[in-house]
Amino acid sequence: MTATTFGWLVLLFPLAGTVVLGLGWRSLPGRSAGWIGTAAIAASFACAVVCLAALQSHHPGARQLTSTLWDYAVTVGVDARLSILVDPLAVMMILVVSGISALIHLYSVSYLWSDRGYARFFSYLNFFVFSMLLLVLAGNFLVLIIGWAFVGAASYLLISFWYRRTTATRAGIKAFVINVVGDVGLVLGTYFILKHTGTLDFVKTFNAVPHVFARDDGDLVAGCVLLLVGAFAKSAQIPLHTWLPDAMEGPTPVSALIHAATMVTAGVYLIARLHPLFERAPAAADVGAVIGCLTLVVAATIALAQTDVKRVIAYSTMSQIGYMIMGVSVGAYAAGLFHLMTHAFFKALLFMAAGSLIGAMAGEQSLNRMGGFRRAMPFTYAAFVVGGLALSGVPPFSGFFSKDEILLVTGERGGWHWILYVAGYAGALLTAVYTFRLIFRAFHGEPVKEATELEHGHLAHADHPFNPATGEEEDTDVGFPGPEHHIAERDPPMRLAMGVLAVGALVAGLVQIPKVDFVIDHFLHPSFADSALYEVRTKNGLLAVGLIVGTALGLAGVAIAYRIWVTRPGTAAAIQARLTFVHRLLVNKWYFDELLDLLFVRPGAWMGRFAQQTFERVVVNEALVGGTTGLVRAGSAAVRAAQSGFVRYYAGVLVIGIAAVSLYFLLQS
């Protein structure tokens, strides 16, 4: 069997899992739904590994395989087939996606156990993974768009999983609609490309690009910028990021999945996959780089002021994706994807640890209510510290190597890219500060009631579960972690998942150490063989500077956080008082929600009201209908006639006449 066969199998297992769980939800006893879901993803991961081996057996020049199932829409110049493209880039993505997802499934087996929607949850979760795998394996634009939209739909389903919560349904529709905006960008961008290349197929498109497009051709730049809109919406880049923090309404494993494996990395993948287009349109690539850089800084500042545990981590994701988008936009493909991989490990770990923390707090997510969990939950604490150090880029943790490499390549581009380089390091400092602010506030200081009770073996349970966002009491019919819920510390599947991820966060960076090994670089090379920007770096001076500065900033950030939140607890309040304006700006997330509301939501609602209350009534009903009152009167006469039988008689004659004539011709023919 060839690599592509395993590519199809990678897709088959999660899809089969979705169907089995979707149809058999009623008859699956105990935790079997969870184990079926986990097994499906694990099987998918196994196929991905075999696929890797099969691909590596090919000559490096021939590691780009396609396979087609059937014609999907092949007509009038559109050649959409159900096809996949298996190359090193796709294989790396399926490995990361299926591997991390399998661990998240494992974690969910116990995390969601007390929830009433257990089988439904795993069905959605399998579908989510299937969608993402379809996205990364797509062999043409149409299949990519399908996977892209499926990811959006799956995220909608999972974000509003607890659908009786109005905050959850509102967050779900917000995520879906912003993702549809992204889909529209993707489709329009595809039109611009298709117009010139005449094909939707990736390989044919890449071959055609140098011949049909001049450098920075107008249509190409327009197309690429529109594709970027799709990438920004899915990867939560400014200004289409506002759905991501709200997406925290979903159960915590969903957050882990969205942030680490199955969703926000799609934009990074898209740019890497379509690099021949972006390299031909450097103007569009620059847009990507600038937006990525902007996002990484803005998101990091917002994370400094948030008090919801999951939201702090959510903004850190936005910021880290900003690094990746910037990386792949400036040509640091291997580095961007390397960071994608390491980030998947430590971000999934951080969310799982956060889930454990929230479980111990009986659903409470506010940092203001937490503190001193260090002794009560040593395992979670250790997980947080490992994940936090990796996120902050402290050597030898994985995030250090990957983040540094992105900035190194950015710096090497020279010119105005130096601004991005400096901003990237500024973001690194902020990252370390907000990450350890979170850790110190939750785990150090005076233990709160829940923490002390937990030390004595009591797990806190809310008497009346309530929605932390609105304060209204939960409708428990749908199910939330109920009275028998566990915390990650004590439950073997969750502990195992976190343990594996912690090891990954610790060592994943070792595959690509500057001057030592280049596993990722070499492995991905066949996918980027046509790239002018893909090269193994050489400038030793910049490399050394980067490594030293990166280490220093990471450690400095941790030290600052320690000083503010541990040794001098009053400092934070003092800073807030001094910089009220900045603090308000950050707490309100730079007012992006309000801005989008003002620009789109309110005008839309206003137009709706105008159409309904004014236009429909005055113009359509009165001017058009009322203006022809005479006709209406005549019509009412017609209806009266119908009552009295005239129209009925007329209709009867017409029907019988036509029927008789038809019968006549039928007999004739």
Place this chain on the structure above:
Amino acid sequence: MPLSILIWLPAAAALLGALAPRRGSYPLTGWFAFAGSVGALGITIGEIAGFDPGHSGLTHVTDQLWIAGLGIHYKLGLDGLNLFLVALTAVVSALAIGAANRRRWERPRLFFLYLGLAESAVLGALMAQDLILFVAFFDLMLIPFYFLTGQWGEENRVAATTKLVIYTLVGSLLMLAAAIATGVLVSTNTAHPLSFALSDLQNAGGIGAGAGLSAGSQEWIFLLFAAAFLVKMPAFPLHGWMPDGYRAMPLEALAIFSGVLSKVGAYGFLRIVLPLFPQASVHFQTLMLVIALASILYGSVMAFTQTNTRLILGYSSVAQLGFITLGIFALQPQGAQGAVLQMVNHGLVTLALFLIVGLLAARAAGSVDLRDMGGLALRAPVLSAIFLIVALATLAMPGSSNFVGEFLILLGVFRSKLAIAIVAFTGVVLASVYMLRTLIRAMHNRLGTRAESREIALADALALVPSTLVILGLSFYPQLVLHRSERSTAAAIAAARATAQPSQTARAPLAGASAPQPARTSTLGAGATHSGATR
């Protein structure tokens, strides 16, 4: 098999049922009507299976001179353009009539007779190949709905019937006048004997499409036809009858009315207007595109302010028919192809949605208002899942056949009028807003005060599940429709394209399309192509 049998089978079966003796207290008319429409569905499936995609032009032609003195033919024919609309009519009617049998109606014999007659008339209008015959069937298909609304209607039925009769009657009369004028003028101009057969009108005297009519005549005739079709769809701003009509009509009848009849208007553009009046079609292209665009935006905006689910679907139909019109008047092969596919898709989802509205109302104390619903999903996971699938298809999520339709439509518009395409994409986003809003407010959030969450009954599922399966099946393989309709659709817009860009007709629609079809890439596992080496 003669197409007349296909056309008249549903009406004949319903008539038979109306005459059949009753068993027990309630007559069996409904099941006779159902059997007739299932028979029609069977014939249609046979036609699809036996259809040769490579064949261009009509098949199964029945051509008899009906009224010799006036040149009116009883001419019927099937081709790639109407094949799937016929199939849509058969599917929607069979399932809607089947679903209608779940309820007890007053005067059931008449009720089902009207439904059977409506199906026959629609099938006739779709297969008619003579202009006067088309007009006759077009009027005939409206008549049952006047009575269905007036006698079995719900809220405010008299006003609804009045508006419906007036609007559609005015449209029909305009169309009749236009049809007669077309035949007479062509005959006069070309000095050929009077004939209303479409083939004779289109190619009068063998001097090329549309040559029988001067540009001036084409233009006013075009406007008359357009008015009739746009009222039927309905399109903005001619939708004044729609809110009352949609509020009043019985849901099962509404499923046929909205799912199928509205498409006949759009079909009329492709079958009659574009081939017969190509110059006028090009002349009014921008006007039609703007009307279509206005329908999309207005319909979408209205759809997300309504709380009456019937009206939400009504306005969403205005928007969806706007997309279809947009595709037709892009005058590009992609747009027309997308329009044909989208007519089928929209008919299917409309049927399913109206059936769902009926089920929702049964769970919300008979109300179709969103404010009385909410939280219905809890004990109805199957209903909820079906609603979700249908809603996602309706908002044209990629992966659904509706998306392929919209993709092709917008691609066509993109290629002819870029700015209009970009504005039309707003409608795509708005569709996701109003469909999800409906889904969430009905199924999710807190349980409504009068609502009761209850799983779908097996008998209800018998109508709803097949329609969902058809939607899913087409989503897996839209090529089924595209492949078979490609040639006929191209023929339908050929005349207009030739007028629009005489120099470019020889060119292929897309750069890559003229190149010989590349060898099909291998299927699963069987020797993958090694394209990397060539790069």
